Structure formats: structure tokens, C-alpha cells
Amino acid sequence: MTMAAAATNDPMLPQPHSVRQVVKESSDTFTLTLEAPGGNRFQPGQFSMLWVFGVGELPISISGDPAERDRLVYTVRSVGQATQTLVSREVGEAIGVRGPFGTGWPVEKAQGRDVLVIAGGIGLAPLRPMIYEVLHHREKYGRLVILYGARSPRDLLYRKELAAWARQRETQVLVTVDYGGLSWRGNVGVVTTLFKHVRLQPTHSLAFACGPEIMMRFVARDLETHGLARENIYLSMERNMKCAVGFCGHCQYGPHFICKDGPIFPYDQLRPLLEKYEL
């Protein structure tokens, strides 16, 4: 093996990828498309470490379509210097990428069942590859239900796609916001208030949730009340990930390393931890 090939296989070594496109999704959120000349290989739900040279490295979930092999897509909320610098990259500039890392959504387990996707805020980003997966292989899955909550109408991500998904067969898309302006004609209320509009088949469904941790706690509890077994509810967790391979311990969460054992966990594993405020 040559030195270059060995270096490519080193999970700690970022590989430069050129920026193909930056799209503004909302006032503070951007979708970044990078070239992936060697072809991307990721499972829906996995994340990469994105290195902004001279600034630092960030764990960012992959939000693109797994079938589009020539690119890597990330949706980033600009909340600090590193994310601001990341989303300010010009087309053609390079970003270092490590990964993909972590566990993905349990795609095979979902086959033959209804798929319930529950997202809050930017939590829709790591769920989008799973939505693409279901829509590309419609015959393998039951109904697709997407429940999405955001702070306000202007914070909604992927608006055109939400509308397009809602037109697909056996697909239900419900959106709600916490604060609706007077021109908003959609739902107002937290994402859990959407459950009453869904015809759930609890023994025939798998639920995938991503969003603020407190939202996922409410969501998981309500899903359980509606009859979903804990092992059929999956949550995507977020912690301060550094090495992304389980060496450094920055993302330790109880007995788990979020980067290596997660970020996606079944609720039966997480439930005792979610109720501990010091974790």
C-alpha cells in the first residue's frame, strides 16, 4: 500500500473536498454541497467531521441523498465562528472531510413497516437521507409519515421538498410551528400535537426522531403512549464530538460514545439516560 493510499484510510486525516454549492435555507441555516469525486458511501443518519482550515473541526450530519454518489451534502446552522466560516466558503474552496462516522438509521429493520419521521428544527437534516431512501424504494416500505416542527414559518427547512414529499403516494407530511404569524395558515403548536392527525399502526411502525433533546424526550414518551415499543423508536443524539472514533471521550454519554455507538440509538437504550439531568 502506498503512503497516499494509507493516508486515505486514516480516519483521523481529513480529505479535501471542493465546495460545489451553498444554498441559504433560512436566516441562519445553509446547505453546503461538496464534490465527492471518489463517490460517497454513507448510511442515512451518519455524520462527517468537517474541517475548516485554520478554524477548527465540526461534526455535521449528512443531509443529502444517498443515491447522489458524486456529492456530499450538509445542512449547517450558523451559530458561531466555526459554523459561520464553514457556510461562508466560496464555490471551489476546499473543506476537509473525515468520515462518515457513526451508526445510521436502521434501514433494513424499517423495511415492510410504516416509517414515522419526527423532526424538530435543524433535526430534519439527518432525517432527510432516510426520507430519500424510503422514497427511492417505495415498494419496500409502508406509509411514510413526516412530522416536522420549527420555531416559526421562516425557520422551516427544505420547504419545496416538504411540499413535493406531501404529493408522493402513501406519504403524509404535517408541519407545525411554535409561533405562526397572521399570514401562516398551517398548524401552530409543538410537534407532538401532530400525532392526533396521524393514523398510527403502532405494532407495524418504526419511528425516527431528531431534534432538541427535550423535544425527543417528549416525542418518545408520546409515541410510547400511542403503543410503539421502545425498541422501535430511534433517536439521533448530539454531543461535543471531537475524534469521532471513540478515542477521546468528549462525547461520552453514560456507557456510550455518541460518535461510535451512536449517534442513533433505540429509545430503550436511552430512556434511563434521558431522564438524568446531569448527563
Place this chain on the structure above:
Amino acid sequence: METLERIIADYPFFAGLESYYTNLLTGCASNARFDAGTYIFKEGEEANEFYLIRSGKVALEIFAPQRKPIMLATLGEGEILGWSWLLPPYLWKFHAHAIESTRAIALDGKCLRTKCEQNHDLGYEMLKRFAQIMEQRLEATRFQLLDVYAVGR
């Protein structure tokens, strides 16, 4: 054609209620329809009824001086609109604004209060069901207050 009693008996809010009670409720019920843009009731008005929403969408709004109305929640098919008819002083606390053309069953609150006073079993059934709605709305409001999607949360 569906009868009012059948619609009431099938409404999720009244699931499991004995037919004797649904019959009593039907005596206080009527069909209602609201065009999009109309107000079903406004804050401060007498609360003389509540609604079983059959289709459409209703926004609960609150006004503050020198501010635009604030939309607190939306209610749709299968949901209950209004509980101020149940508790003194029987005045609405919010505006209810039909933001889509809305069909509902209106239940006369005065009529129902009288029947609940006369038949405490019915009163208890109603209170149990409304208490559950109140608990769900209180929890949703608390969750909403957390503003979980804000930056830095």
C-alpha cells in the same frame, strides 16, 4: 345521512360514552359552519357553547395592545374547541378564528350545564374528558414555552 347522535357518539372525545349520555348531549347539539376568516368567538364574550370540529382549521389568538394578534395554537378535525362554558365566569379567554372553512357540532353550554347539574354521572364524564384536554393543552403550552428550537438551547 349521519345523525347528530351518531356523529357525537363517533367523535373521539366521547369515545366509550354510554348511548344514554350521547342521547342527552344530542339534545344540546346543532350543526355549525364558519367561513374562512370569520371569528367563532372573541375574548370577553359569553361562553355559551363548545365545538366538536369536523373539518377545517381554527386558530386560537390572543391580542396585546399595540401588537398584532398572536396565534397560540391551531385546532382541526377531531378536536374540541372551548371549555370556558364549563367554568365561571363563562367568558371566552381567547379569540377563535376560522382560518379555513370549518364545519363543527356546536354544543349549547347552558343546556349542558343544566343537564350536568341534574345528572352528576354525566357531569363527571364531561369533567374527566375536559380535564384530559386541559392537561394536554397545558403540557403543550409548557413545551412551547421552552422555545426548544432557539439558538443555544
